[in-house]
Amino acid sequence: MTTRRVRVLAVTLAAAAAAAVPAAARLDSGRAADAESAGVFAVRIVDEELHGMWARQWTQLHPGHQALITRDQYVACSRGLGTNIGDEVLTVRSVAQAPIDVRNVPQRMSALVTLTMRRPGSSDAVTLHVHAVAVAGHWTWILGERFLDALAQGRCLDGTPLAKPAGPPL
Numbered sequence: 001m002t003t004r005r006v007r008v009l010a011v012t013l014a015a016a017a018a019a020a021v022p023a024a025a026r027l028d029s030g031r032a033a034d035a036e037s038a039g040v041f042a043v044r045i046v047d048e049e050l051h052g053m054w055a056r057q058w059t060q061l062h063p064g065h066q067a068l069i070t071r072d073q074y075v076a077c078s079r080g081l082g083t084n085i086g087d088e089v090l091t092v093r094s095v096a097q098a099p100i101d102v103r104n105v106p107q108r109m110s111a112l113v114t115l116t117m118r119r120p121g122s123s124d125a126v127t128l129h130v131h132a133v134a135v136a137g138h139w140t141w142i143l144g145e146r147f148l149d150a151l152a153q154g155r156c157l158d159g160t161p162l163a164k165p166a167g168p169p170l
Helices: 003-015 037-050 056-060 071-079 145-152
Strands: 090-100 110-117 126-135 137-140
Touching: 003 037, 037 090, 037 110, 037 126, 110 137, 110 145
Parallel strands: none
Antiparallel strands: 090 110, 110 126, 126 137
16 A cells, blocks of 8 residues: 555545444444444444445445535545555554534543554555544544535645535435
8 A cells, every 4th residue: 555545545534534433332322333343333334445446435424424525425435545455454452532613513521542554465564543422322523624615615635616505405
């Protein structure tokens, strides 16, 4: 994996931070997210990124952030980042509750999942942090500040212009 791709992936995943809380932990809603653990959720979100499943990934984005970028816009932005790099070994290192104050996200607590990612057969690893936020009994992930700043300027994370949303069907 090239240094640029690792850097872009790390920035993207930090920007799309999605973490989770241990099953026994409670969040602002007063109840844990569904039976899927935060760690499993975070691994799934990262795996979808690595395999170019951006439309599926968007469906699990926090609703407050879905309101800022359509699925088609998210997919187009993600294609340009070059994060579709295939199989990597992902390992959950820790899960902890973490306070958040993120635009368009009313929740104030997340589950911060720390992952390591490496190529199969390699010992070189990159550390990733993903924030998961419980919404209506299931985990969602959130965009990071750099991504939110880019969207506010009508741009993707890589600086390319955000595509205009498709109009209503004819």
